[in-house]
Each structure stands twice: as structure tokens, then as C-alpha cells.
Amino acid sequence: MTVSPEHVCDQALEIDASSALGPDVPDQMPSIGADEVPDAFEIAPRGGVPWHHVSRFTTATVVICAVILWQVISDLHVFPPIALPSPVAVWLAFIKLLTKGYGGHSLVDDIVTSSLRIAIGFGGAVLAGVPIGLLMARNDLVFRVIDPFLQFGRPVPPLAYIPLLVVWFGIGELPKVLLILVGTIPVIIIGTISGVKATPILRVSVAQTLGASEAQIFRHVILPSALPEIFTAMRVGIGVAWTCLVAAELIAADQGLGWLVQYAGQALQVAIVIVGIIVIGILGYAMELTIRVIERRVVPWRGHG
Amino acid sequence: MPILVERVRKDFGRHRALDEVSLTIEDGAFVTILGSSGCGKSTLLNLIAGLLTPTKGRILLDDVPIMKPGPDRVVVFQQPGLYPWLSLRDNIAFGLRMRGAAGIDWGRVDEVIGIMGLKGFEGHHPYELSGGMQQRVAIARALVMNPRVLLMDEPFGALDAQTRHRMQKFLLELWGKIGATIVFITHDIDEAIMLGDRLVVMRARPGRIAIETRVPLPRARHWDMTLDPAFLYLKRQAMAILGE
Ligand SMILES: Nc1ncnc2c1ncn2[C@@H]1O[C@H](COP(=O)(O)OP(=O)(O)OP(=O)(O)O)[C@@H](O)[C@H]1O
Ligand SMILES: [Mg+2]
Numbered sequence: 001m002t003v004s005p006e007h008v009c010d011q012a013l014e015i016d017a018s019s020a021l022g023p024d025v026p027d028q029m030p031s032i033g034a035d036e037v038p039d040a041f042e043i044a045p046r047g048g049v050p051w052h053h054v055s056r057f058t059t060a061t062v063v064i065c066a067v068i069l070w071q072v073i074s075d076l077h078v079f080p081p082i083a084l085p086s087p088v089a090v091w092l093a094f095i096k097l098l099t100k101g102y103g104g105h106s107l108v109d110d111i112v113t114s115s116l117r118i119a120i121g122f123g124g125a126v127l128a129g130v131p132i133g134l135l136m137a138r139n140d141l142v143f144r145v146i147d148p149f150l151q152f153g154r155p156v157p158p159l160a161y162i163p164l165l166v167v168w169f170g171i172g173e174l175p176k177v178l179l180i181l182v183g184t185i186p187v188i189i190i191g192t193i194s195g196v197k198a199t200p201i202l203r204v205s206v207a208q209t210l211g212a213s214e215a216q217i218f219r220h221v222i223l224p225s226a227l228p229e230i231f232t233a234m235r236v237g238i239g240v241a242w243t244c245l246v247a248a249e250l251i252a253a254d255q256g257l258g259w260l261v262q263y264a265g266q267a268l269q270v271a272i273v274i275v276g277i278i279v280i281g282i283l284g285y286a287m288e289l290t291i292r293v294i295e296r297r298v299v300p301w302r303g304h305g
Numbered sequence: 306m307p308i309l310v311e312r313v314r315k316d317f318g319r320h321r322a323l324d325e326v327s328l329t330i331e332d333g334a335f336v337t338i339l340g341s342s343g344c345g346k347s348t349l350l351n352l353i354a355g356l357l358t359p360t361k362g363r364i365l366l367d368d369v370p371i372m373k374p375g376p377d378r379v380v381v382f383q384q385p386g387l388y389p390w391l392s393l394r395d396n397i398a399f400g401l402r403m404r405g406a407a408g409i410d411w412g413r414v415d416e417v418i419g420i421m422g423l424k425g426f427e428g429h430h431p432y433e434l435s436g437g438m439q440q441r442v443a444i445a446r447a448l449v450m451n452p453r454v455l456l457m458d459e460p461f462g463a464l465d466a467q468t469r470h471r472m473q474k475f476l477l478e479l480w481g482k483i484g485a486t487i488v489f490i491t492h493d494i495d496e497a498i499m500l501g502d503r504l505v506v507m508r509a510r511p512g513r514i515a516i517e518t519r520v521p522l523p524r525a526r527h528w529d530m531t532l533d534p535a536f537l538y539l540k541r542q543a544m545a546i547l548g549e
Binding site: 208 | 402
């Protein structure tokens with residue numbers, strides 16, 4: 001998982017592109033990377049073995065080969081061990097982080113701290129972003145008031161907010177959570193608006209001719225129609241949240257996975273850095289999968305029109 | 306409540322979909338509208354439904370211009386347009402629920418489900434139903450409202466011949482029973498003459514009414530009537546217009 005500020009912009013732009021296309025492509029999803037593959041390959045290929053078996057097997061093979069290659073290269077000392085520790089060294093660093101910890105606390109503490117920051121920052125972005133998006137889509141005045149801020153804030157990398165947040169809110173938990181919230185909320189808002197705009201007109205016409213009021217149409221037709229895109233935005237947003245987290249933990253943190261990676265990096269503990277990166281990648285993926293599981297339960301009709 | 310369509314024109318941008326369309330739909334009439342694809346049938350129906358407003362002319366219901374849709378004019382659209390998050394039963398009850406949840410007559414809902422041959426699928430969601438079943442759900446959703454005016458846009462287009470036949474019979478019976486005004490669009494000539502007591506045939510570019518006539522067949526329709534000279538005469542007339 002890459003953790004560069006540019007990542008934020010890329011993903012935000014992708015969402016925007018799909019919203020610009022509007023109602024013509026209601027089911028178009030912004031691409032969210034390689035983890036999308038298992039879904040896309042549900043159709044059985046010729047020969048009868050379902051694709052997801054093939055693709056899982058392929059994924060496993062690729063990972064194992066990469067690790068073996070990595071071990072071979074580090075054994076050959078192409079790079080000094082301090083720059084490229086072997087997989088075994090990384091594994092040992094991982095065990096040591098779990099048992100003894102680093103910088104005074106265990107890896108589990110870092111994981112819990114970071115996950116909490118994400119949960120609060122990202123949860124806040126969803127809780128605020130969805131209603132804001134709905135209001136903006138429904139009310140032209142609200143849209144005109146908020147949209148300039150959104151357009152202005154979207155391309156700003158979250159790192160740039162740090163000095164401001166520190167001056168305004170100090171160095172506690174608040175600025176860290178706020179940074180995640182500020183970085184993620186445009187993705188959620190734009191996704192929600194685009195979901196509302198993508199509501200098929202026929203669904204609205206049906207409700208109108210059956211005598212539904214404006215408010216009823218919004219509640220019973222537009223809101224459920226927007227849900228699939230809101231979930232897509234959440235899946236993109238969780239990736240953005242992790243990007244912001246690493247930036248947030250630049251703020252005088254003494255715990256967390258982002259802190260771990262940076263602190264160990266400054267001490268040239270590359271094995272620990274690699275452990276941190278892998279843990280961030282796995283956690284980010286796990287959170288996205290969790291959203292996907294919720295999505296399957298809430299919008300089971302997704303992909304069925 | 307007669308519906309009066311008075312010299313209506315409808316433009317979409319620079320495209321003239323309808324022009325000089327005048328039509329009187331008597332209370333309780335069964336009017337079928339026949340026309341080739343793209344001649345403006347759906348446009349006319351959507352105007353009567355109040356989903357579109359005329360560029361010129363006006364449409365009156367009880368002497369009041371139609372401004373917006375209302376549950377007195379329920380539409381069965383060309384596509385089912387079901388709500389994928391609702392079960393079949395909740396889709397059918399949607400209009401009743403919009404009137405107020407307390408007022409849902411579930412007995413009536415289940416009766417309509419039975420009539421449409423959808424028993425056993427109450428809990429299914431639209432994406433678990435065949436295209437023909439989805440269309441029947443859309444028809445049921447309209448029927449359950451007991452509307453005074455029922456606007457149907459090629460409602461049986463997606464059905465197999467047998468079901469279609471059954472639905473046509475059922476619709477005629479229903480019409481005899483509840484006395485609703487029905488405006489029924491189709492591009493099937495036999496269907497148009499068999500069902501309607503008034504037949505409207507449209508011409509394309511721009512959409513105009515070519516003929517509007519009474520169907521000179523007894524109200525109790527039977528498929529033998531497709532051999533009736535009156536039927537064949539109308540059919541030949543309609544074919545001449547559509548075949549241009
Ligand atoms: N919203 C719209 N915007 C622009 N043009 C439209 C719109 N709706 C319909 N048209 C045009 O108006 C004409 C009539 O369309 P309409 O849908 O009423 O045809 P129809 O008779 O129902 O055809 P079909 O039998 O294929 O359903 C067509 O040429 C169509 O392209
Ligand atoms: Mg049509």
C-alpha cells in the first residue's frame with residue numbers, strides 16, 4: 001500500500017470523474033486497485049474451474065515467488081542488509097515488535113491507536129459527509145455554499161493542513177482525527193452527491209405517479225438509489241483515511257503505525273519499517289473488506305440494476 | 306372524468322415529437338394507441354400522466370389542466386421500474402404505503418398478487434424475477450391503487466404469448482368490473498383492436514393522430530373476433546397507415 005499524499009488526489013479525482021459522467025453510468029465504480037480483482041472474476045473461465053480459485057492460486061504463487069526472490073537478493077548482498085533486510089529478518093522484527101515492542105510499547109498498541117484514530121476520523125467523515133452530500137444534492141443553495149470549499153479543499157494534500165491544525169488544536173488526538181476527517185470527507189460528499197444524481201429518472205417517475213410527495217421520494221427512492229455509490233465512496237475513502245493517518249502521526253505522536261514507520265525509519269530500522277508497512281497494508285485491506293461485507297448486506301441488489 | 310387533449314405539441318429541443326394532437330377520452334373508455342416505434346406514443350402518455358408538459362396546447366382532466374402526476378392517473382411504464390431494495394410484495398404496496406402506512410389493505414395486495422400469478426414469490430426481490438414477472442409486478446403495483454385512469458405503455462411487451470393472452474383477458478374483465486378509464490399503448494395491431502373500444506393510430510415525424518375510431522365489436526371480446534369482417538377492415542386500415 002502506497003502512502004503518499006498524491007494518493008489522496010488520485011482517488012478523489014477518480015470519484016469526481018464518475019460523478020461528472022452522471023446518470024448515464026449509474027453503476028460505474030471508480031477503480032480502487034488490485035483488490036477489486038476477485039469480484040471481477042466470478043465468471044467461470046473455459047475449462048470449468050471458477051476464476052476466483054484460479055486467481056487465488058495465482059495470487060498465492062506470486063506472493064511466494066516474490067518472497068523467495070527477496071530472500072535470494074538479500075542473501076546475495078546486492079544491497080547492504082541495513083537497506084534491504086531479508087524476509088527472515090523482517091519476520092524476527094515482527095515477533096520482537098509483538099513481544100517486546102518498540103519505543104516503549106507493543107505493536108498491538110500501535111495497531112489499536114491507529115485503528116481508533118481511523119475509526120473516529122473516518123466514521124466522523126461518513127456521519128457528516130453523507131448528510132452534507134444529501135443536502136447539497138437536494139438544495140441548490142446549500143450546494144452553492146459548500147461546493148467552493150469542496151473544490152478548493154480537494155486537491156490540497158492532507159500534509160499541508162498539519163501546521164494549521166497544530167496551531168489551532170495543539171498536538172493531542174483532536175488534530176490527528178480532524179486531519180483524517182478533513183482528508184476523507186470530500187470523497188464521501190462527492191460520492192453521495194453523485195449517487196443521488198445517478199438515480200434513474202424512471203424510479204422517480206414511478207413514485208410520482210403513485211402519489212408520493214417530494215419528501216417521500218427523497219426518503220424512499222433517492223436515498224436507497226444513492227446507497228451503492230455511497231458505499232463505493234466509503235471504500236475509496238478508507239484508503240484515503242490511511243494516507244491521512246500516516247500524515248497525522250507526523251504530529252508529535254508517540255504511538256501508532258504511522259509513527260512507528262517514521263520513527264523506525266529515522267533510526268534506520270528498515271526491518272521494522274517494512275513490518276509497519278505490511279501491517280498498514282493488511283489493516284487497510286481488512287477495513288475495506290469489512291465495508292464490502294456491510295455493503296453486501298445493505299445493498300444486495302448492487303450490480304443487479 | 307373525461308380527458309381532453311387539445312391541439313397538443315411537444316418539442317424536445319429542436320425535435321418535434323408531437324404536433325396538433327387532439328383526443329377526447331371518455332370516462333370509462335378503453336382507448337388503445339397504436340403506432341410505430343418513435344412516433345410519440347410514450348410522449349403522449351407521459352403528457353397525460355403529467356410527467357411532461359405540452360409545448361403548446363393543453364390537456365384537461367375534469368376541465369382542469371393537468372399540471373403534475375397524481376395517483377388518480379397511475380402509469381404502467383414501458384420498463385418495469387421496480388425498486389430493487391423492496392420485496393415483490395413491498396413493491397406492489399409502494400403506492401399504498403405512500404398514502405400512509407396504516408391504510409395498507411394487505412388483503413387487496415395479496416389478491417392482486419394472486420391475480421397476476423405471482424403467488425409464492427412475495428418475498429423475492431426484483432433481480433430474482435424474470436423480465437416478464439417484473440412487468441407483472443409493475444402492473445400489479447398500478448392495479449392495487451384502484452386508479453380512475455390507468456395509463457399503460459406497452460405493458461405486455463415483455464410477456465410470452467400465453468401470459469400475454471391471459472393478461473389481456475384479465476385486463477378486459479377488470480375493465481368491465483371496475484370501470485376505470487384505460488389508455489393502452491401497443492404496437493401490436495391485433496392487441497390494439499382486440500382490447501380497445503376506441504382505437505387511435507398514430508403517424509410519425511412529427512407524431513400525429515392518423516385515425517381515431519370506435520372499434521365496432523361487441524364489448525364481450527373473444528378471439529374468434531379476429532376473423533370478424535369489422536376486425537379485418539380496421540386491421541387493414543391500421544396496416545396501411547403503419548406500413549407507409
Ligand atoms: N426526453 C426526450 N428528449 C429528447 N427526445 C425525446 C425524449 N423523449 C422522447 N424523445 C423523442 O421523441 C420521439 C418519440 O418518442 P417516444 O418515446 O414517445 O416514442 P414511442 O412511440 O413511445 O416509441 P416506442 O414504441 O419505441 O416506445 C422519439 O423520436 C424520441 O427520440
Ligand atoms: Mg414508448
